[in-house]
Amino acid sequence: MDIKNTIKLLTDAKGVSGAENAACGVALDMLRKYCADAAIINGNVIGNLSEFKKDRKHLLLDAHIDQVGMIVTCITDDGFIKVGNVGGIDRRLLPAQQVTIHGKQDIKGVICSVPPHLSSGTQEVLKMTEVSIDAGMKKSELEKIVSHGDVISFDTSYSQLLGTRITAPSLDDRCGVASILYALELLSDSDNESKYNVTVLFSSQEELGERGARIAAFEINPDIAIAVDVSFGYADGETEYECGKLGKGAMIGISPSLSREISDELVETSKACNIPYQLEIMNGLTSTNADRFAVNRCGSKACTVSIPLRYMHTPVEVIDVEDVRMTAELLAAYIRGEVRK
Amino acid sequence: MNSYLKELCLLDGISGDEDNVRNYIINVIKDKCSYSVDNLGNIIALKKGRKTPPKKIMIAAHMDEVGMIVTSVRNDGTLTFDTVGGIDPSVIIGKRVRVGKNLLCGVVGSKPIHKLSSEEREKAAKVSAMYIDIGAADKADAEKYVMQGDCVYFDSQFITTDNDKIIKSKAIDDRAGCAIMLELIGSELEYDTWFVFNVQEEIGLRGSMVSAFSVQPHFAIVLEATTAADINGVSGEKRVCELGKGPVVSYMDRATMYDKELFRLAFDCAAQNNIPCQTKSMVAGGNDSGSIHLSGRGVRTMAVSLPCRYLHSPSCVIAQSDFCNAYKLVEILMKKVFD
Numbered sequence: 001m002d003i004k005n006t007i008k009l010l011t012d013a014k015g016v017s018g019a020e021n022a023a024c025g026v027a028l029d030m031l032r033k034y035c036a037d038a039a040i041i042n043g044n045v046i047g048n049l050s051e052f053k054k055d056r057k058h059l060l061l062d063a064h065i066d067q068v069g070m071i072v073t074c075i076t077d078d079g080f081i082k083v084g085n086v087g088g089i090d091r092r093l094l095p096a097q098q099v100t101i102h103g104k105q106d107i108k109g110v111i112c113s114v115p116p117h118l119s120s121g122t123q124e125v126l127k128m129t130e131v132s133i134d135a136g137m138k139k140s141e142l143e144k145i146v147s148h149g150d151v152i153s154f155d156t157s158y159s160q161l162l163g164t165r166i167t168a169p170s171l172d173d174r175c176g177v178a179s180i181l182y183a184l185e186l187l188s189d190s191d192n193e194s195k196y197n198v199t200v201l202f203s204s205q206e207e208l209g210e211r212g213a214r215i216a217a218f219e220i221n222p223d224i225a226i227a228v229d230v231s232f233g234y235a236d237g238e239t240e241y242e243c244g245k246l247g248k249g250a251m252i253g254i255s256p257s258l259s260r261e262i263s264d265e266l267v268e269t270s271k272a273c274n275i276p277y278q279l280e281i282m283n284g285l286t287s288t289n290a291d292r293f294a295v296n297r298c299g300s301k302a303c304t305v306s307i308p309l310r311y312m313h314t315p316v317e318v319i320d321v322e323d324v325r326m327t328a329e330l331l332a333a334y335i336r337g338e339v340r341k
Numbered sequence: 342m343n344s345y346l347k348e349l350c351l352l353d354g355i356s357g358d359e360d361n362v363r364n365y366i367i368n369v370i371k372d373k374c375s376y377s378v379d380n381l382g383n384i385i386a387l388k389k390g391r392k393t394p395p396k397k398i399m400i401a402a403h404m405d406e407v408g409m410i411v412t413s414v415r416n417d418g419t420l421t422f423d424t425v426g427g428i429d430p431s432v433i434i435g436k437r438v439r440v441g442k443n444l445l446c447g448v449v450g451s452k453p454i455h456k457l458s459s460e461e462r463e464k465a466a467k468v469s470a471m472y473i474d475i476g477a478a479d480k481a482d483a484e485k486y487v488m489q490g491d492c493v494y495f496d497s498q499f500i501t502t503d504n505d506k507i508i509k510s511k512a513i514d515d516r517a518g519c520a521i522m523l524e525l526i527g528s529e530l531e532y533d534t535w536f537v538f539n540v541q542e543e544i545g546l547r548g549s550m551v552s553a554f555s556v557q558p559h560f561a562i563v564l565e566a567t568t569a570a571d572i573n574g575v576s577g578e579k580r581v582c583e584l585g586k587g588p589v590v591s592y593m594d595r596a597t598m599y600d601k602e603l604f605r606l607a608f609d610c611a612a613q614n615n616i617p618c619q620t621k622s623m624v625a626g627g628n629d630s631g632s633i634h635l636s637g638r639g640v641r642t643m644a645v646s647l648p649c650r651y652l653h654s655p656s657c658v659i660a661q662s663d664f665c666n667a668y669k670l671v672e673i674l675m676k677k678v679f680d
Contacts, residue, residue: 031607080573090454092466093435098498098509106515108500110509110656115581123465125431132573134650134658136507156437159446161476162379162486166450167437232453235472236417242456247478310474312455314435316448318474 001185003178003321003328004166006030008158010174014102017086017152017207023065025172027177027202033134034184035200044216045202048259049184052197059196060222060300061183062213062289063176063229064206067169068313070131070152072101081109081133081140083152087207088313091125097315098155099133103146108155109135118235127334154315164322165246171317175307175324176228176279177202187335195337196224206289213289217296224262224301226292226334228327231280231306233318241281244308247320249276250327253304257294262303266330269339275329305330342524342668343661345369346508353439353494353505355408355425356544362404366519366538370526374536383552384538390530393443394679399535399558399640400525400671401549401629402518402565403542406511407653409433411440411473414484418477419450422493424468426543432654434466440475441491447475495655506661507584514658515542517647518564521668532678542629546596549629549659560603560678561642562671565628566657567591567621569648578622582648584660587617587665589646593624598633603643603678610673616666619648645671 009030015023020043028045031038035047045065052058068087075081081101085091095113100106112132133152135142158168168174180200187194199220204212206229217225231251234243244251252266270277285291286304294302307327311319333339354362359382365387366384370376376386383406407426414420420426420440424433434451440447454462473493477483497511522536535556540548553561571583582589590607612661633674634642645667 076573078573082573088454090435090457091462092431092451092454092464094431095429096432096501096656097435098653098656107503107507110651110658113429113651113656114572114575115568115570115652125463125465130574134572136502136509136658139421159437161446161448161474162482163476163478165476167446167474167476232456234417234473235419235450236415237472238456240454263592310453311450314450314452314453316435316437316450318448318450318476334606 001323003182006168007175010177011158011168011170014153015066017066018151019151020066020204027065028180031200034188041219042215043204044212046216047200049194049198049200056195056197057223059198059335060201060220060225060293061180061198062201062203062225062227063171063180064200064289065177066204066207068207072146072148072150074325075139075142075146077139080134081143081146082328083131083133085128086151090313091128093314094126094131097154100133100155101146101150101152103150105145107145109133146330156315161318162213165318165320167316168316169315169317171319172230172308172312175319176230179307179324179327180228180331182325183331186328186332190336192336194335196335198335203289210289210292213292217293221243221297222300225290227288227290227293227304229288229304229306230312232308232312233310234309235310244278244280247306247322248278249323250330251278251280251306251308252285253280253282253306255282255284255286258290258303259301262301265305265339266305266334269334270330273333273338275333276326277330342520345520345523346517347499349437349519350354350499352465354405355492355494356405356541358492359404359540365555366523369523371525379551379555381548381551382540383548385552385555386526386536387525388530388534388536390534392532394532396559396626397535398558398560398675399537399632399679400511400522400557401536401537401539401561401563402522403515403548403629404519404537405540405543407494407543411487411489411491411493413489414480414487415472416480418479420473420487422473426653428653430468431465434471436655437496438473439494440473440485445475445486447473450474497655505666508661509656509658511655511657511661513649514566514652517566517659521564521671524668525672534675539629546629546632550632553633553640558635558640561633561640562674563628563630563633563642563644565644565646566652567626567646567647568652569650572650573641581623581625582619582621584648584650585662586619588663588670589619589621589648591621591644594627595625596627597634597642599643600641603641606677607639607643607674610677611670614673616670618670
């Protein structure tokens with residue numbers, strides 16, 4: 001499996017929270033290679049890896065499939081599209097951004113920027129209610145294509161940067177999806193048997209408050225749950241201890257809300273297998289699906305494994321694909337139980 | 342004319358770095374007229390018409406676009422930059438860019454929203470809080486590919502609506518003017534006409550200062566793109582001008598008090614030929630007219646501009662009809678100024 005191509009296919013497909021169909025479809029096709037029973041259940045992609053055995057713990061591997069975006073709230077008489085945010089959008093970067101409106105067909109638009117002679121020196125950022133999209137069409141033309149509730153995504157695409165770094169929208173968390181798929185590939189190549197009954201989840205609506213993970217966790221009822229997501233990648237000017245470094249491996253989460261037992265096992269696995277890793281220390285909730293997994297049903301042992309990412313929730317997210325590979329290696333080694341060799 | 346526009350817009354050439362645009366233009370005009378390139382890089386072309394007019398007329402547009410320039414390479418391999426030309430920093434953050442001669446893919450990054458305080462989220466980002474990420478591992482890695490002073494260009498698609506009525510691209514200001522001039526140079530003209538393609542408009546109307554001096558015209562028509570604010574939430578005079586209502590002929594902007602007779606002539610010609618034409622409802626902006634009309638002993642100058650939304654951003658938006666009507670109007674004015 002080519003990691004970069006997998007990420008490209010996953011990020012080319014759109015999946016704004018609540019409208020993940022296209023992205024789910026691509027991820028489902030990829031997952032079926034490893035999980036024959038994979039299906040979309042209530043918006044979540046769920047698949048089981050091989051036959052379950054009674055004496056094994058049930059492990060859930062999760063990455064969310066949705067991405068931040070916007071949603072159509074109104075078409076104005078003068079032919080502009082008014083929107084609400086879906087997930088945490090940085091309104092500072094909206095002006096003059098090219099977007100795709102996912103109506104009956106996809107159409108292109110530009111987010112209106114107020115020219116300098118009107119902003120009169122004020123440096124206030126547009127409120128969401130002040131944001132308009134210009135699709136170059138009249139209201140009557142737009143209404144044939146665009147309806148209330150249609151979603152809008154940033155129109156940027158996957159691109160190679162120097163070395164092993166790439167940029168694309170929705171790398172949060174399609175790169176997590178890719179790392180799980182690559183871990184499954186590594187497991188399928190290995191003779192060592194899995195130590196767990198593994199269920200894979202590509203969950204919906206994470207950006208709206210981990211909603212897909214909530215119902216999927218109830219459905220799956222795992223003993224152990226690992227949320228593979230992204231976290232903050234360091235750049236000059238950031239606080240070092242709050243970030244992971246790009247290219248230095250997966251960030252293993254340690255937090256009061258996570259299972260220290262699982263965090264420790266992940267660290268030991270990394271050490272045992274010489275897989276580079278970093279620690280991500282948090283002081284409570286993690287703002288990932290792990291927050292839902294930990295308190296599912298009677299509770300599960302949850303942990304986070306995060307890929308460092310720069311410019312989160314922007315159209316120009318950046319990662320190092322080596323981190324995706326190392327994250328996959330860690331997950332595969334953990335599932336094979338290489339910590340207990 | 343549309344293929345000229347598309348090809349010109351997709352070329353990268355910020356102020357002081359117009360080589361790509363200049364080479365393209367020379368390639369188009371070399372067999373159609375005589376031309377020279379001056380010390381600053383302006384193209385000065387003379388296209389012969391059927392007649393030699395009693396006084397010289399010059400048509401002008403600028404080749405440069407707004408962009409950025411690399412100011413330093415940071416330890417982590419990201420690049421600090423400054424703007425070249427007047428750009429609202431809000432249209433830079435979170436955009437894709439191309440960097441340097443090799444057009445490396447880069448992105449404009451800044452602190453993620455999660456790490457901003459609630460006050461910071463409501464304040465427009467400053468250029469000093471942004472940087473360009475080309476994926477370099479560190480400073481030494483970056484320095485293999487870029488150096489201080491490298492130019493940075495918006496990476497933006499040229500797209501149109503399905504009915505081809507609306508066009509979106511970077512650099513429409515002022516490649517649209519260049520495209521109209523290329524079309525004119527390719528046509529049969531009534532009078533001998535000077536065409537100048539200027540450099541460095543965006544950093545203070547620099548190229549036109551010397552090209553106008555070289556040509557010493559009596560009349561000048563400046564082809565431009567100008568701010569249209571006909572967007573939702575903006576009403577009355579603050580809309581300035583509107584897409585689809587024809588080319589904009591100005592009476593005054595921040596750099597020029599335009600020749601009143603020429604101003605009236607433009608509207609008269611437009612009316613006689615059923616060409617829509619508008620003027621601006623605010624005194625705003627400025628263009629090469631500012632330096633041209635003060636060149637030598639003074640030049641009688643008019644500006645014909647395309648109304649353009651989101652000017653000086655990666656996503657300039659114009660109407661195809663305005664583009665065609667600007668061409669028609671200029672073609673007529675080039676004759677009528679001598680009547």
